[in-house]
Amino acid sequence: MDRVTSGWINGLIGVVIFSASLPATRVAVMQFDPVFLTVARATIAGGLAVFLLFVFRQKRPGRSDLVSLVIVALGVSVGFPLLTALALQHITSAHSIVFIGLLPLSTAIFGVVRGGERPRPAFWIFSTLGSALVAGFALTQGASASPTGDALMLAAIVVCGLGYAEGARLSRTLGGWQVISWALVLSLPVMIPLTVLTMPQTFTGVTLPAWLGLAYVSLFSMLIGFVFWYRGLAQGGIAAVGQLQLLQPFFGLALAAALLHETVTWTMVAVTVAVIVCVVVARRFARQERARLTAQPETSYTPSADASRGR
Template sequence: MDKGLNGWLNGFIGVLIFSGSLPATRVAVMDFDPTFLTSARAAIAGLLGIAMLVLFREKRPERGDLVSLMIVALGVVVGFPLLTALALKHVAAAHSIVFVGLLPLATAIFGVLRGGDRPRPAFWLFSCLGSALVAGFALLQGVTVSPVGDALMLAAIIACGLGYAEGAALSRKLGGWQVICWALALSLPVMLALAFATRPLSFTGVGSDAWIGLAYVSLFSMLIGFVFWYRGLAQGGIAAVGQLQLLQPFFGLALAATLLHEQVSPLMVVVTLGVVACVFGAKKFAKPSPSPRAAEQ
């Protein structure tokens, strides 16, 4: 299979997995403290990540890779999970769609700054248009305004975009699943201590939905999703494959319609088609134009 196409396939699977992250977090924070949820999910995934590294006898990263791994850990292991968990104490999960629509753009920007991507100008047009469609659709649904929640979500998007781009660039050297596993291992001592310090006095009042939410964000959002996502970004390009995140909110709405029998409006179908068009447009113009000399050869 073509490497670029394989990257888009892996990225698509990653986005499908991540689409359940915010709803699962929303359910989990109903019974768990946001700080405990963040540290517990990282600790569980970290233990599994270390087991994978030992099982496959992976070599330790070089000293020069530690700074990048720390950026990944701060961005996607600590920053995004904690900030979104705190934000979802103030805003509904649907409100976060406004900010999720900005994540592909943030990833693309950091892909240029940290990953060396150089997409063509038309790419930015499709990226901004897709982000505007998602954000506009969310605003039309009617969302509650919370300055604190909005500020936390904006900070979460910045942290996540940086973590995605940094991890994808490092994946070209270490491998996709190895990057997230090493980042989790690096943060494990702190996350374990924090989880113990912030644990509930009693777990008797924690409902089954909260436990399911914790299990999902620990196994899928924190580990399995990144195996596919970082591999996809490394293979297909950070800026290009990152645009698949524009579809994430609509996957969540589609799941709600299928599993919860919620109504899907004609507007959602129209906007989804528009977003898909923007994703394909961004894919077409993601790679820089060949130089005149290269074109002659």
């Protein structure tokens, strides 16, 4: 199997893993407090990250990387999980998945802010159109939707886009999965005490599905998914494999219907498709400038290579 094909396969596995995050969070938040769920998943994933970094003897990040790692931790490890957990107390996972169609756009916008890219005006036209479609969908739901849940999902998309863009920028020097691992480790001194403080007095009555939801978002959504995702980006190219993220709403809607028996309306599907079309066109107009700015070779880290160098 050639490197590019392997990259697409790894990227697809990562997207499928991320697609189950919202349905799993929806199941878990029915019986766990959203704050406890957020800090507990970060603590569990952070413990696994410590183990992996120690076993593979990964080099420590430099002082200049700390600010970026804090941004990644706040956006991906804390912000997005907490905001989505809070949102899913008000809306269904099927409804929330529509907003995920804006995640590639959010990441691209922060790529402009943090990476200095300058897309053409057509990029912003389709970006605005996609945002308007999502906002219009939320407004037309009326009593069946929650303005609070929608606002929380929009905030989650913003902070996650920032975390993805910052992580992608940092991965060029630090390595792919190492970025999320060090971000998780960096958050542990705060996450562990908060996990103890927010832990319920008793776990009596917590059912198996809730425990499975917690386990999934802790191990797969917070860490394992990033292993495949960043490996796919490194092997197949960020611009090419990154397009696979546009499939996430489709996978998520299918999982919400199959696992949670939630209703997926034709309007949800239509808006999701329309948003994806807008994002695809917008990214096409941004591709030329992004390619010029990212033409320099990126550093690709492998555990064996770092192990040979040691700490």
